[in-house]
Amino acid sequence: MPAFDQRPGAVRDGAAIAHFGDPITEQRRLAAGAAVVPLEDRTVIEVAGEDRLGWLDSITSQALTGLAPGESTELLVLDPQGRVEHAAGVFEDGSSVWLIADGGDAEGLAAWLQRMVFRSRATVTLRPELALMGFVAGGEAEKTVVADAPNGGPLVWADPWQHVQPGGFQYAQADRHPGEELAWRVAILSDAAPLAAGELEVAGALAAEALRLAAWRPRWSTEVDERSLPHETDWIRSAVHLNKGCYRGQETVAKVHNLGHPPRRLVALQLDGSDAVLPEPGAPVLAGDEEVGRVTSVARHHEDGPIALAILSRRAPVGDLVVRADGVDVAAAQQVIVPADAGATADVPRLTRLSRRPAGEDPRAAH
The missing domain is CATH 2.40.30.110 (Aminomethyltransferase beta-barrel domains)
Structure with missing residues (x-):
């Protein structure tokens, strides 16, 4: 999205524009739904083919077979020990599944998915030419951002972090989770140049990150390392279905959630x-x-x-x-956010211990 570099005050930090001269003002406008953020540090992966949902369901943490056109969710790819390897937002449009991944993770995720296709009727394609724009629902930005989707319909991912998802579980014990206040959306666009050239207010990555942190929302590029379990960041809330079929890492997910602690x-x-x-x-x-x-x-x-x-x-x-x-x-x-006693949710019946009595004592004497 080089066109956004021409906006007044644009300051780039690596893959993303950090701000456009006034990070705090930009953040207020973004929170009010009056600005958009060019998400240049994310990449789109398209998964097509008639087996796409069932295939993704079988190899990731999320239940996807019932995902209807226009619905959004989130998935994790775990290693055999249940540690987080990849993460992506998921949007189904009726023809393809669109995965939104952090830029540093996208190529690795796409390569892993391609290796896992085998005989499934599914194709995996990196789509770096597509632009991603983030915004908060309910304001002028939502009215202005038109998702000019490759398949002809709007592609707008609704971040599921706002609510505990079906099959998910929340460890945070807050009376009101701050994630409920952030209706975050990401539009997938064929061409963001009209937005860059228009009068719509823009915000930088610093503004989006501040809203994310305030919502306690984990991200692959920041909260994940080689030891990360989804329980540790409360990611079971939005990205793990605890009651779906078998997938890689499921045994560890179930064991920590039901019997142990992260x-x-x-x-x-x-x-x-x-x-x-x-x-x-x-x-x-x-x-x-x-x-x-x-x-x-x-x-x-x-x-x-x-x-x-x-x-x-x-x-x-x-x-x-x-x-x-x-x-x-x-x-x-x-x-x-995640309490020390998180996990151990299974109600395991415990055997009553029988007390030892001195030899020769009549057990009826206690009654």
Whole structure:
């Protein structure tokens, strides 16, 4: 989407435009549904063929066989030990399934899917020429963004994070989950140039990331590492169906959810902004002198100020923490997302222990 680089104030950071000169104002407009974000750090994968839904259902964490045209969901690809390898938003248009993946994951996901086709009637195609535009539903941006889809109908993915999905489970114990307040949408466009040249307000990636963090929403490019289980980030809420058929990694997903606890847990951090120091992803999180985890994402929110997501050890204490950034210890108020006792949901009957009685004692004496 090079046309957006010509917008006044555009500042690029790697694959995406970070902002257009005023990140906080852009964030307010985005939250109000009055601006769109060019999502240049995501890539589209098209899966076509009559077996596409059943085939994807059999190899991923999500139940997809009943997905109707116009419906959205999310899937994960897990390794045999249940760790997250790939993630994607899913939109079915009646002819193809459209997968939206982080740019760093798209080629690996597409290659893995192509290796798994075997005799299924399905084709997998990377579509880097398609543009992705993010916006919040319900405002002027939604009215203006026309999803000029390759198959002739609108392609607009509705992020399922807003609600616990069928077959999903929420570990967060908040009275009202902040994800409910973010009606995030992503439009797939054949050509974004008209939007770039038009008068529609635009926002940068910093604005979108701040809204994501405030909603406690995990992302492959930031919250996932080689050890990640979906339980640790509450991703079972939107991307895992606990009652579907067998798929790779399912045994671990079921075992941790029903009988165990995830070894790590996602938290939200409210950072002290008095030193004007914003930690980088990867900054250590300390409880006293002990390192208990790492920051995964950081943003400046237009209402909440500096905020972060972090992955901590399950046994990390609940309470105020410290994030070490550039030699400065930044105070961080912890808000638990995934509690330490997450999992172990199965109601397993326990055998009554029989007490030992001294030899020769009449068991009826106790009655």
